[in-house]
Amino acid sequence: MLELHDICRSFSGKRVLHNVSFTAERGQLTGFVGGNGAGKTTTMRIILGVLAAESGTMKLDGTKLGATARSRFGYMPSERGLYPKMKIAEQITYLARLHGFSKSEATGRAEALLGQLGLGERLKDPLEALSLGNQQRVQIAASLVHDPDVLILDEPFSGLDPFAVDLVLNVLVERAEAGAVVLFSSHQLDVVERLCDDLVIIGDGKILAAGDREDLRRRHGTLRYELISQTDLSWAAGRPGVVLDSQDENRILFQAEETAAQQLLQGALQRGPVTTFRPVLPTLSEIFREFTTDSTGSAETAQEAIR
Amino acid sequence: MSTLSTTSQTAPATRLGTMAATRLVAEREITTQVRSKSFIISTLITVVLIVGGIFAMSFFGGGDDDDPTPAAAVEVPADVTEEIEAYGFEVIDAGSMDEAEELLREGEAEVILTLDEDSPVGVHLIGLDNLPMDAGQQLSVMPTMEVLEGDAADSMMRYFAALGFGLVFMIVAMGSGVMILQNTIQEKQNRIVEILLSAIPARALLAGKILGNSVVAIGQALVMGASAALGLMVSGQTEYLQMLSWPMLWFVLFFVPGFVLIASVFAASASLVSRQEDSGSVMSPAMILVMAPYFVVLIFMNNDFAMMVTSYIPFTAPVSMSLRLFDGDAAWWEPLVSMGILLATTALVMAVAAKIYSRSLLQMGQRVKLTAALKSGD
Numbered sequence: 001m002l003e004l005h006d007i008c009r010s011f012s013g014k015r016v017l018h019n020v021s022f023t024a025e026r027g028q029l030t031g032f033v034g035g036n037g038a039g040k041t042t043t044m045r046i047i048l049g050v051l052a053a054e055s056g057t058m059k060l061d062g063t064k065l066g067a068t069a070r071s072r073f074g075y076m077p078s079e080r081g082l083y084p085k086m087k088i089a090e091q092i093t094y095l096a097r098l099h100g101f102s103k104s105e106a107t108g109r110a111e112a113l114l115g116q117l118g119l120g121e122r123l124k125d126p127l128e129a130l131s132l133g134n135q136q137r138v139q140i141a142a143s144l145v146h147d148p149d150v151l152i153l154d155e156p157f158s159g160l161d162p163f164a165v166d167l168v169l170n171v172l173v174e175r176a177e178a179g180a181v182v183l184f185s186s187h188q189l190d191v192v193e194r195l196c197d198d199l200v201i202i203g204d205g206k207i208l209a210a211g212d213r214e215d216l217r218r219r220h221g222t223l224r225y226e227l228i229s230q231t232d233l234s235w236a237a238g239r240p241g242v243v244l245d246s247q248d249e250n251r252i253l254f255q256a257e258e259t260a261a262q263q264l265l266q267g268a269l270q271r272g273p274v275t276t277f278r279p280v281l282p283t284l285s286e287i288f289r290e291f292t293t294d295s296t297g298s299a300e301t302a303q304e305a306i307r
Numbered sequence: 308m309s310t311l312s313t314t315s316q317t318a319p320a321t322r323l324g325t326m327a328a329t330r331l332v333a334e335r336e337i338t339t340q341v342r343s344k345s346f347i348i349s350t351l352i353t354v355v356l357i358v359g360g361i362f363a364m365s366f367f368g369g370g371d372d373d374d375p376t377p378a379a380a381v382e383v384p385a386d387v388t389e390e391i392e393a394y395g396f397e398v399i400d401a402g403s404m405d406e407a408e409e410l411l412r413e414g415e416a417e418v419i420l421t422l423d424e425d426s427p428v429g430v431h432l433i434g435l436d437n438l439p440m441d442a443g444q445q446l447s448v449m450p451t452m453e454v455l456e457g458d459a460a461d462s463m464m465r466y467f468a469a470l471g472f473g474l475v476f477m478i479v480a481m482g483s484g485v486m487i488l489q490n491t492i493q494e495k496q497n498r499i500v501e502i503l504l505s506a507i508p509a510r511a512l513l514a515g516k517i518l519g520n521s522v523v524a525i526g527q528a529l530v531m532g533a534s535a536a537l538g539l540m541v542s543g544q545t546e547y548l549q550m551l552s553w554p555m556l557w558f559v560l561f562f563v564p565g566f567v568l569i570a571s572v573f574a575a576s577a578s579l580v581s582r583q584e585d586s587g588s589v590m591s592p593a594m595i596l597v598m599a600p601y602f603v604v605l606i607f608m609n610n611d612f613a614m615m616v617t618s619y620i621p622f623t624a625p626v627s628m629s630l631r632l633f634d635g636d637a638a639w640w641e642p643l644v645s646m647g648i649l650l651a652t653t654a655l656v657m658a659v660a661a662k663i664y665s666r667s668l669l670q671m672g673q674r675v676k677l678t679a680a681l682k683s684g685d
Binding site: 012045048049050051070071073075077079080081082083084085086094095097098099100142143 | 335
């Protein structure tokens with residue numbers, strides 16, 4: 001388990017992280033969401049030790065995070081990059097050696113991993129000779145070659161074609177299943193919603209919410225109900241305590257208190273058979289929007305967080 | 308893609324030490340550079356230029372040929388002819404002035420020789436279209452000559468030595484400096500620096516870069532020195548080689564810290580920008596430092612005071628001190644003091660450069676201000 005506790009950081013006098021605390025469990029995918037400039041990349045760089053925190057502590061499995069533990073961290077920066085003119089097998093070997101593997105071991109690992117990623121024929125090609133999709137695979141190899149048990153990925157899906165998205169996804173799930181901590185940030189909230197077990201929402205350098213995805217959905221945002229009947233539902237519009245969000249002939253989506261919702265359901269049952277009645281949890285983007293507008297006092301800063 | 312499961316090899320338990328990381332970075336810097344075509348080609352061209360230049364120097368420079376100068380003599384008695392021939396002339400007896408003029412015009416003779424009572428040496432020389440100075444000099448009377456100080460290394464050779472030290476330093480430092488600059492910006496521009504820094508500390512990256520490029524630069528300088536020595540040996544100018552060997556040794560000794568100094572400046576400058584397009588603005592100060600030694604020796608070569616001062620300034624010392632040693636006008640302790648100053652400055656500049664480098668390496672976008680880099684808390 002990776003724990004962050006009260007991490008603070010400023011850049012040239014401006015505070016960008018305010019007491020950031022959250023945990024990322026082993027064996028799960030943890031999504032890290034927030035607007036541009038919210039502090040995601042800075043937080044990740046601090047976890048990796050690339051940047052120093054001004055205050056706060058970080059622990060991995062209860063022990064204070066140090067250089068030794070960090071040598072088994074894998075990182076994929078948001079802006080991808082390796083040496084364009086270096087042969088791919090050589091650069092992955094180089095990175096493995098920088099992580100402390102012996103030359104022969106590093107070479108073996110690099111070649112095996114690139115082979116598994118379908119690049120076995122291209123080992124001696126320079127990176128720049130590869131297609132963009134293949135370059136992405138090399139990037140994945142770069143973050144995996146030292147068998148990391150903590151994976152930090154900054155926007156791993158941005159700019160990927162569907163095939164590469166699946167590839168990255170499989171890697172993440174696999175690493176998590178093997179017991180690694182997997183923390184990744186993304187702008188694509190639907191992707192995060194679909195994949196992550198845990199969520200951390202950051203806005204303006206502050207953690208707005210963190211925890212189990214379903215739990216967050218239950219606790220935050222507005223609860224809605226969906227009701228589908230075989231008869232016409234237009235009568236529902238005037239009911240007290242019910243706000244209709246959308247209305248078709250046989251289907252309505254409404255906000256209401258528990259009791260008002262049950263009364264509406266009873267009314268519907270009296271008029272004909274009901275095929276569906278279920279609560280609809282808010283989507284992640286709804287929660288995200290709620291948080292980013294709530295948390296910031298002025299509309300101006302909220303705008304900035306969403307952008 | 309379920310085959311991606313990594314082999315159950317255990318990862319190394321400890322993080323790579325700074326020294327080991329430095330060595331790895333240096334190794335990569337060296338291999339990538341030495342393997343690049345532009346590097347191989349430019350080194351080859353330099354070697355060819357040096358060897359060729361030295362050959363050309365011995366071929367055109369040493370002009371005291373032993374062939375006698377042909378002179379067409381008009382009405383010169385036999386005893387005078389004999390005397391003249393002793394000065395290195397081949398006297399052709401021309402019957403008349405017309406005949407002599409014809410010989411001169413056809414190129415059979417270089418001068419026409421006649422008797423002249425008013426001439427201090429008793430003969431008169433006529434050239435074709437300019438005064439026959441060379442022939443005149445052959446006949447002139449010269450006093451004995453000697454110099455009081457130094458062992459009279461000829462000025463031509465001194466000039467070439469100064470040029471050599473200055474050029475080698477400038478070419479090598481500039482080449483490797485620009486290489487460091489480009490590498491650093493490239494790593495920053497394509498963000499691999501983040502991956503590197505997640506594995507090794509910034510100072511290992513900087514030290515590796517400086518070490519690797521210094522090895523390449525010193526290797527290049529040695530290749531240049533060796534080809535100069537080879538050129539001198541093959542063209543039979545071994546006396547110059549002997550004259551150069553001691554100052555050359557000092558030059559190499561000065562070159563190492565001198566280059567490390569330059570390399571640190573380049574690396575620190577490069578870390579301030581994040582795109583190759585912006586390199587110009589940070590490159591100029593470093594470039595001036597690289598070119599300074601060359602222009603200093605070129606301009607102040609004959610100004611003893613300026614040479615003395617510049618031989619203590621760390622950036623110009625490698626070239627200026629080497630030239631003073633070549634001239635033999637530096638006391639034995641002078642290179643040692645100058646070396647001490649150079650080493651201290653290099654250590655200081657490296658420390659500052661490491662600070663700037665590690666603080667601005669992750670600052671993307673706008674150029675990082677020097678003061679901001681020095682104040683930042685990382």
